[in-house]
């Protein structure tokens with residue numbers, strides 16, 4: 131019993147540096163050699179921290195999401211280990227011509243978005259009364275997306291648009307509605323029943339979207 135209590139106290143000290151409260155030290159650079167815990171990564175030994183842990187090159191190749199003509203660079207997780215524990219994450223998103231970030235929600239963070247270049251239409255829908263707030267944004271504009279609400283944005287110009295989003299969570303999450311509905315393993319008949327779409331439509335959408343997950 132006493133041993134268990136001792137272990138529990140030891141464990142809570144162990145978890146302290148990356149609890150959801152503010153850090154009790156200057157930073158806690160992610161130790162990417164160890165696996166992530168629900169509260170983030172453990173800290174890399176201070177002697178091994180370098181300026182590169184707080185840096186992400188602008189020359190990095192973005193990850194593409196084919197059907198939507200968009201690509202993105204996450205500025206968190208293994209891409210920016212120094213952000214661990216700072217309750218912060220960022221993302222660069224490039225929207226090609228006709229590029230769309232389809233209806234989705236960011237379950238764990240608010241977002242403030244800055245338009246680096248281009249023109250885009252953005253919007254979100256409230257959870258209580260489905261009120262829609264939309265706006266056309268251009269270079270230098272800023273837009274806020276409250277946590278968890280369904281939201282979207284798409285390129286409204288004839289050049290590539292680029293935005294930078296900042297989240298108040300080091301692992302903001304992403305759930306794209308189309309993948310949630312049509313990229314899951316439920317049979318088409320069940321998806322049809324719970325969405326009121328026809329089985330034929332669901333089958334077509336399942337073929338188009340296929341299984342897909344987005345992790346950090």
Ligand SMILES: *[C@@H]1O[C@H](CO)[C@@H](O)[C@H](O)[C@H]1NC(C)=O
Nearest residue numbers: 199225226227228229289290
């Ligand atoms: C995707 O974006 C690129 C870059 O802006 C553009 O050249 C291309 O035409 C776009 N594709 C479609 C299908 O609109």
